[in-house]
Amino acid sequence: MKEEELNFEKEQFSLTMIPGKFARSMRTCVIWQFIRFVIINVKMIIVVGKSH
Amino acid sequence: MARLVVLGGGVAGHTTATFAAKWLGSQHEVVVVTPNSKWNWIPSNIWVGVGQMTKEEVTFDLAPVYAKAGITFHQAKAVSINPEGSDSSEKPFVTIEYTEEGKAGETEVVEYDYLVNATGPKLNFDATPGLGDGNGQMGDNTVSVCTADHAVHASHKLAEAIEKMKGGTRQKFLIGTGHGMCTCQGAAFEYIFNIENELRKSGVRDMADIKWISNESFLGDFGMGGLHMKVGGYVVSSKLFAESLYAERSIDWLIGAHTSKVENGKVEYELLDGSKGEEEFDFAMLIPPFAGVGLKAYDKAGEDITGTVFAPNGFMKVDADYTAKPYAEWKASDWPRTYQNPTYSNMFAAGIAFAPPHLISKPMKSPNGTPINPTPPRTGMPSGIIGKAVAHSVCDLMTKGENAHLHEASMAEMGAACVASAGKGVFTGTAAAMTVYPVVPDFEKYPGTGRDTDYTFGEIGLAGHWIKHILHFLFIYKAKLNPGWTLIPE
Ligand SMILES: Cc1cc2nc3c(=O)[nH]c(=O)nc-3n(C[C@H](O)[C@H](O)[C@H](O)COP(=O)(O)OP(=O)(O)OC[C@H]3O[C@@H](n4cnc5c(N)ncnc54)[C@H](O)[C@@H]3O)c2cc1C
Numbered sequence A: 001m002k003e004e005e006l007n008f009e010k011e012q013f014s015l016t017m018i019p020g021k022f023a024r025s026m027r028t029c030v031i032w033q034f035i036r037f038v039i040i041n042v043k044m045i046i047v048v049g050k051s052h
Numbered sequence B: 001m002a003r004l005v006v007l008g009g010g011v012a013g014h015t016t017a018t019f020a021a022k023w024l025g026s027q028h029e030v031v032v033v034t035p036n037s038k039w040n041w042i043p044s045n046i047w048v049g050v051g052q053m054t055k056e057e058v059t060f061d062l063a064p065v066y067a068k069a070g071i072t073f074h075q076a077k078a079v080s081i082n083p084e085g086s087d088s089s090e091k092p093f094v095t096i097e098y099t100e101e102g103k104a105g106e107t108e109v110v111e112y113d114y115l116v117n118a119t120g121p122k123l124n125f126d127a128t129p130g131l132g133d134g135n136g137q138m139g140d141n142t143v144s145v146c147t148a149d150h151a152v153h154a155s156h157k158l159a160e161a162i163e164k165m166k167g168g169t170r171q172k173f174l175i176g177t178g179h180g181m182c183t184c185q186g187a188a189f190e191y192i193f194n195i196e197n198e199l200r201k202s203g204v205r206d207m208a209d210i211k212w213i214s215n216e217s218f219l220g221d222f223g224m225g226g227l228h229m230k231v232g233g234y235v236v237s238s239k240l241f242a243e244s245l246y247a248e249r250s251i252d253w254l255i256g257a258h259t260s261k262v263e264n265g266k267v268e269y270e271l272l273d274g275s276k277g278e279e280e281f282d283f284a285m286l287i288p289p290f291a292g293v294g295l296k297a298y299d300k301a302g303e304d305i306t307g308t309v310f311a312p313n314g315f316m317k318v319d320a321d322y323t324a325k326p327y328a329e330w331k332a333s334d335w336p337r338t339y340q341n342p343t344y345s346n347m348f349a350a351g352i353a354f355a356p357p358h359l360i361s362k363p364m365k366s367p368n369g370t371p372i373n374p375t376p377p378r379t380g381m382p383s384g385i386i387g388k389a390v391a392h393s394v395c396d397l398m399t400k401g402e403n404a405h406l407h408e409a410s411m412a413e414m415g416a417a418c419v420a421s422a423g424k425g426v427f428t429g430t431a432a433a434m435t436v437y438p439v440v441p442d443f444e445k446y447p448g449t450g451r452d453t454d455y456t457f458g459e460i461g462l463a464g465h466w467i468k469h470i471l472h473f474l475f476i477y478k479a480k481l482n483p484g485w486t487l488i489p490e
Helices: A003-008 A021-027 A030-051 B011-027 B042-048 B062-069 B148-166 B185-201 B238-248 B380-400 B462-479
Strands: B003-007 B029-034 B038-040 B059-061 B072-082 B093-098 B107-111 B114-117 B171-177 B208-213 B228-231 B234-237 B252-254 B257-263 B266-271 B276-280 B283-287 B347-349 B416-421 B431-436 B457-461
Touching: A003 B238, A021 A030, A021 B457, A030 B380, A030 B416, A030 B431, A030 B457, A030 B462, B003 B011, B011 B029, B011 B062, B011 B114, B011 B380, B029 B062, B038 B062, B042 B148, B042 B185, B042 B462, B059 B062, B062 B072, B072 B107, B072 B114, B114 B380, B148 B171, B148 B185, B148 B283, B171 B185, B171 B257, B185 B208, B185 B283, B185 B416, B228 B238, B228 B457, B234 B238, B238 B252, B238 B457, B257 B283, B347 B380, B380 B416, B416 B462, B431 B462, B457 B462
Parallel strands: B003 B029, B003 B114, B029 B072, B114 B347, B171 B208, B171 B283, B208 B252
Antiparallel strands: B038 B059, B072 B093, B093 B107, B228 B234, B257 B266, B266 B276, B416 B431, B431 B457
């Protein structure tokens, strides 16, 4: 059974969004996450810079 | 030579004292009064609470660091402030009580020219019957991750629960807030997902029921009235973002809840609709409400002026607009800019110790009149930035004179970068990396969401975990005043 079928089984969860297999795997895909690491850091540095 | 006394050696106080000592050099004296011998990087207590880090990894001794910086260190807690001095002293002073072994209980008077109150929160466990032990400490019914010692205790309890599950006994985990007026939902959020992650790693997730209980009126409020952030090309409410994560990890939630009583294995609660209920648990981590640490203040004649210097919740009054007004009239400009006490201009408050003008989240009450709403968070980054701005102001006052320009750091004009861990692991860990700008929404500037959606974003992934882990080392490196420490931003 797909994971989302398990998740949406509960009524409390049925009105939200749940990542599918691809989105979940991208969250721990080292190459993709390295790219995201650089992008998030740049974004955070901008916010930190605006705050000082 | 003038003397700056900093009360509290946490995120805000340590920042103020170390920068002030650097900028003032040996011309003036900087004194820190703080009750613990060790500095604690509190955000990593989450990992101590699940057995992924030790207490030693998240703390270090303050004395050698202060010796290196030329800061006078008293391991003591401040008890009272005499901002006008007394019959026998012309100078203002604080009365401190030592906590250091061998000197514990001894009191001393420390005179000051400038005072910064950065005493953070009192963990007010006793506000909820059964959450505290009746003597101001945590009770036996729940665990906490607010201090490194609490987190060590929590990790032992978690290990016991995991053993029971391995032995075939189902366990119910209840994590969240222990009162209707709590803040710091972010810490509980991190802890619940770290526990869920640990249970999966231990192969017992199917033996656990995990539930969130919180005073937020919607999931993802975080005491900031929620936030709208850019995710995957959309601008979405943090409600959707948070609900998605809870659903994905199969964690139930109970929100708008004031935890009214805690017993062994059971909490009683009241909801925003006025209904009451009970929730059983085998393991519970409930964040206590925060209050000021209970400092007293006296005038020259010895009359109690605590109500003049401090707000009723015990936090120090600063240059905020404390006029009571309805939610619709709240403004970004109500928030303080310089953190100077309005009565005594040589006193400042930084970090959690300053009294906010009002909530950030929408105020809510149950039909029974019970307030159920998060109080405003003052997380690490704003606490550090405020601590540095206050250090700047005090140094200028000391070196340029009383009319020096005060430095400003309004939470309505500053952003925050938050990385909420959802599980530890170099290749399997995840964290929600978020930025919010500004922390306090400004609906005059941004009428829809209150915040700049170009700078308010969030995403979950391994990259967030790497950032969180790097920040752990970076901030401890900085707090130890290692070479280049001033280059690392707050
Ligand atoms: C479990 C947990 C996780 C968190 N995670 C994050 C996170 O990931 N990111 C983030 O930004 N923020 C996080 N926070 C919040 C962050 O820790 C606080 O915002 C920050 O510590 C506030 O700094 P502060 O200096 O005001 O208070 P504190 O850091 O609490 O420092 C207060 C200091 O004052 C001392 N003190 C107390 N009473 C007295 C007295 N009478 N006299 C003298 N000194 C006294 C205390 O011992 C302490 O050293 C977390 C908080 C918790 C509890």
